Amino acid sequence: MVECFFCFANFVTTANGEFLLNGMRFRFLGTNCYYLHYSSDEVIDDLLISASQMNLEVLRIWGFLDGESYCRSKKTYMHPSIGVFGIPETVSGVKNGFERLDYIIQKAKTVDIKLIIVLVNNWDDFGGMNQYVNWFNEKHHDDFYTNEKIKQEYKKYIEYLLNRINVYTNIAYKDEPTIMAWELANEPRCETDKSGRTLLNWVREMSEFIKSIDQNHLVGVGDEGFFNSHSNFYPYKNFASWTYSGFSGVDWERLLSIESIDFATFHLYPTHWQVPNNEIEPWGLKWIEDHIKMAKSFSKPVILEEFGVPKTVENRSQIYELWLKKFYELGGDGAMFWMLAAKGEGRDKDLNGYFPDYDGFRVLNDDSLEAKIFRKIAQVIGRNAN
Template sequence: MKDHNYQAARRSFLRTAAAVGIGTAGVALGSPLTASPVLAAEHEEETHGFVGRKKTNFTLDHKTFFFAGTNNYYLHYDSHFMIDDVLTSAAALGLKVIRLWGFIDGKDANGFVMQPTPGVYPEEGYERFDYTVWKAGKLGLKLVVTLTNNWDAFGGMDQYTAWFGSTKHDDFYTNQHIKAAYKNYIQHFVQRKNRYTGRLMKHEPAIMTWELGNEPRCESDPSGNTLLHWADELSRFIKKLDSRHLVAVGDEGFYNEPGNPDWARAGISGVDWKRLIALPAIDYGTFHLYPNDWGKDATWAVQWIKDHIHDAHAAGKPAVLEEFGWRDLATRDAIYRSWTDTVYQEGGNGDQFWILTGLQDDGTLYPNYDGYRVTRSDSTASVLSAHAAQMNAKSGKHGKDE
């Protein structure tokens, strides 16, 4: 199954919000959660080959780690040939990090399913994921693994709510049976053995980060409290299972400033980015950027990048622009150059464009379903490769917090 309508589904709300200029009335925010001394401790004692964090820097083998990277959603179910083509292209471009999905719930994708029903985890459903981790390790790539989806592609949160008889998306964050099922899946995922490396996933150095979800939102609670408490609970749970890997929320970076005329900052999605990045078991802040779908322009995007890097560093955490896209091919190269230069100049820790694709089994290019496709031979790939060289050259040097 190809994820043909993914981008349209995931951003339909945003297009509506941008068109009508949605705002909210003032909403009182809850008090910050109390930090746990254990969970707040940074990764001072690194294990060789694992990406860690020291204050506002990522670290790798006791050196700072800055990166340019990408995303791809078919690495956990398509052929070895297609996986190899994407991963080798990423390495050739100098990219260091790839974000991918770590779930296929309910219906299969190309014959692979990781959880057909709650608590059932067929080993054959994980073969492509295992292969991707093995191959990434061979190529020196790091992986950000997202464990569920706010949208319905590959099952995600809506599949969990359907399994347990709920018609409300946001029950995913509060229903105890659903939360238990998701925790069981996470526990199985991080503790299972990779058939190609012989290591448990929690011992895989090719994995950089476990992400709580792809673009989680909780629109029924614009205060942000529901999502905040869920992220706190789940991130602590993962840290108890696996203290080596980083944990991130995977959200879009929406601010919660009730009454702000900019809908992306007004709190309408139930996301409160500043409080999320302050959680003790969250290692870094993620933010996304799709001006074409958000009713914004490329200039607005530059300030969006600056604000998130500044705010994350002020909170003592790294910041990663982990998804970004611009559809107009006539202007895309110049705009990507502007955005990635901003990340570099402002001290951002990493960025990951959407989406690097490659060849299919028949030798043709993977279709440009959402208009954001980048392939190794594109002029855009040259722009991103030059940026990757800048970020790679910055790695290994002492940062301001070293």
């Protein structure tokens, strides 16, 4: 057996409930961007340079594009059909999404940004779990977690990705220190099993499978952090009580007990979860506190990996600042706002040349108050802090 050349240098690891990078504690502010894996070099460069200028140290991206129709709509092929990874011989004039990932990785390396790569979507955007369900003629979204043929196809995709050799760096993904972590899914839910057991078993099986191939990288769930009813935490003023009740089939506490899950993730979207606008700030502060307490009880690092308040909320920038202040004061390890955008192209471009603000959460590297707050916090928290 050949020893890994890198010997864990520049890989993010964990110890005593914290992230470590080259022997030092690694805390960060980062962001998300879902459109890079079907974008041009110019767009990828612009986004990563913008992130670097904002002192953002981690970028969470999609590592999937499932289904012929979704691949065709983006003119980028990754996983168009069962067992097919890349561009089929019958298709021409499109991009290879894996080559796009190769390029993202090598560009991120040049600007010293770590990547968290997500492996499938809970939602139908870019194919997701329902595409797997449809491939195998099953009937319900949650069959993704239990059907053996579906699970084997997902594992084949993972194995292909982890063993891929980057055409720009000549390094296998499983040996690439620019990749910080793999995440099993974006916001997985299993509402047909409120106990959380189905999702728990799937997470254990898939995280152990990744570890059997790749011992270099961290593995996370990528979930929203929903509690189950046996938890000792309760929602602020009972708003969005379903996020604490097990309604979504997620049991955050038990997910953290899985040995092959290295860190905790949670998301924060009060307006999407029916919290009134005038209660967004305190509800979010309680949500942050509850998650950090539980993650630390398992001695695992914790990432607030998606959060957002629509621009229609008047005090959005103040809310962001207070949330992040509380998160880091309580010992949080990394926070990642949704989402940084930069240059757009084709139909995905507004009148000013930027990727459009489709969901109302977009942040640009500009003179906005939000951008100024993020740059300031990133400078204080990150590796280059004084």
